[in-house]
Amino acid sequence: MRLVVLGGGESGVGTAILGKKKGYDVFVSDFGKIKEKYKQVLIDNEILWEDEKHTEDLVLNADVVMKSPGIPDKAPIIKKLHEKGISVISEIEFAAPFTKAVTIGITGSNGKTTTTMLTYHLLKSAGLNVGLGGNIGKSFAWQVADEEYDFYVLELSSFQLDGIVDYKPHIAVITNISPDHLDRYDYKYENYIAAKFRITMNQTEDDYLIYDADDEAIANWLQNNKTKAKLIPFSLSQTFEQGAFILNNNMEVRINQDEFKMETREIALEGKHNTKNAMASSSAANILNIRKSTIRESMSNFQGVEHRLEKVLKIQNVQYINDSKATNVNAVFFALDSMTTPTVWIVGGVDKGNDYNELMPLVREKVKAIVCLGVDNKKIIDAFGNVVDMMVEVTTMRDAVIMSQRLTERGDTVLLSPACASFDLFESYEDRGNQFKRAVQNL
Incomplete structure (x- = not known):
């Protein structure tokens, strides 16, 4: 062959x-x-x-x-x-038949890396023999060749799911769906949504689909399409017989007649979107019968993911935050939503068909100045030029950070949350985030 x-x-x-x-x-x-x-x-x-x-x-x-x-x-x-x-x-389709391991597949427009890392942290803390792969870390196929894991937690992009035929995860997670990568899907949102739902197409009655029940695109798909998997919804506003939800400041997870409870303030990751990531991960852990004390402890000591709302330094009482992994508008929405002080926002890069309108209320409320870091910033300037007091354009990360510092006062935040891909000025979002951290450390 x-x-x-x-x-x-x-x-x-x-x-x-x-x-x-x-x-x-x-x-x-x-x-x-x-x-x-x-x-x-x-x-x-x-x-x-x-x-x-x-x-x-x-x-x-x-x-x-x-x-x-x-x-x-x-x-x-x-x-x-x-x-x-x-x-x-895809690699996932090729490698899956060569392992007997149980796989947990996690996809979504945002939150999938955090949810993948948190789920991996939960399983590892529970002493399970678990590998981490997919869109993250060492290639899944390479691990199947070299390792003997019993479980894999896989972060799966829509591109990886496009290339599956028979692959099915035992537990599938869809964190959320918002317009992203539309350039690869003929600018049709429904094509992108269908790609994400390929994660459940081969699942049987013995498998599980964990999903955000507050997400419009997910809810619509589930109304109009069928999956055989057991459905485990999570939500910040609804409650369920079977699923994860918030009640009296507690995160509750009910699965197969079993119940897990934890105070939301004990969850290490901050922000509403991270509460959802925590619900998704703890639902997976509960399906695998991981001890409640282990889940509770893992949730309260998880450190988060590099380049995702990562606090870098506080200089002259200004907090610098690296959110370079925010490569679409929806991710920036989460970032701005979690800001509690006046913010200088560094934004720009390769636009993947962004619509900035949904950010307008947050930008009006929270952003005092915008630093555009990209080769072509026209769309950002058109969208926000009349909304913020100050807007500047730069072409290097060093200039972006120096300019941001000039625009701040004590108590402000500088947020790198680009809403775009990085390939115009950087090798990758990691390279962009690392350059930001270096520039901040050199202030």
């Missing part, structure tokens, strides 16, 4: 290693440059590869193709594979 892997990054190289171990004839092809560290791994494992091109003869003779999440379906090589009827799948 010939396995062709398109993309020589973390998921591609992990898939190549697993494929080789399982006896496939493996070839890796990347249209861009493969990083040195990954090239070395391929060479060490005697796996054939090419970069900066796709040699069609070597790709189109595949029995199965694993496509990295970053490659759009519109790419010419993908179109040719589809025309030839060659199966194009």
Whole structure:
């Protein structure tokens, strides 16, 4: 069997290693440059590869193709594979049959990384033999090749779910859905929503779907479509016979005639959106019968996720916050909603079809100045130019931070929450967040 892997990054190289171990004839092809560290791994494992091109003869003779999440379906090589009827799948789909582990799959427009990390923290604290993968950390396929885990907590993007056929998680979580990546879905929101719900398409009556019952897109989908999975809703405003909710300042989780309670003020993560992430994670933990004392302790000592509302430093009584992971409007909504002091907001980057209108009330109420950090800031300036007192444009993170400091007074907050992808000026949202932290430390 010939396995062709398109993309020589973390998921591609992990898939190549697993494929080789399982006896496939493996070839890796990347249209861009493969990083040195990954090239070395391929060479060490005697796996054939090419970069900066796709040699069609070597790709189109595949029995199965694993496509990295970053490659759009519109790419010419993908179109040719589809025309030839060659199966194009994601890393998750390829690797899942090679492990007996129980998987918990977590998707959503926002909150999925925090919910994934928190769920992993809960399971690990309970002493379970658990791996963490998907869109985060070490590739799932690579771990299936090298490790023997009993459980995996997987963060799954819509792109990874686009490439599944038979994969099903035992526990699926959809944190929320808001318009994102619409450039990859023909600018049709319903296509993006359908991609997220692929997480439950193969689930059976023995599986679970945990979801935000306050989310309009999720509620609409569930009214008009069917899943066999047991439904476990969570909500800040409704209560359920089976699900997670807030009652008298307690988070309550009721699943299979069992009940878990915890005071919301004991949850380490702050903000309403994090209360929801906590509900999703503790619902999963309760399904797996993790001890209540372990859940309570894990919830109260969890440190949060880097680049997600991460407090960096307080300088001259001004708090600097790194929320570089906020790459869409909905994530920024959560960030601004949790601000309690006048805020200088650093925003901008590669716009993925953003509509800034929903931020208007929050910007009026909380934001005193905006620093635009992007190559093209026209949309942001048009949206908020008349709403805030001060608006400046910069092209480096250092200038963004220095300018923000000039615009603050004691007691203010500087918030990096870009609402956009980072690829115009930075390598990744991590690179953007790290540059912000360095610039703040150098003030």
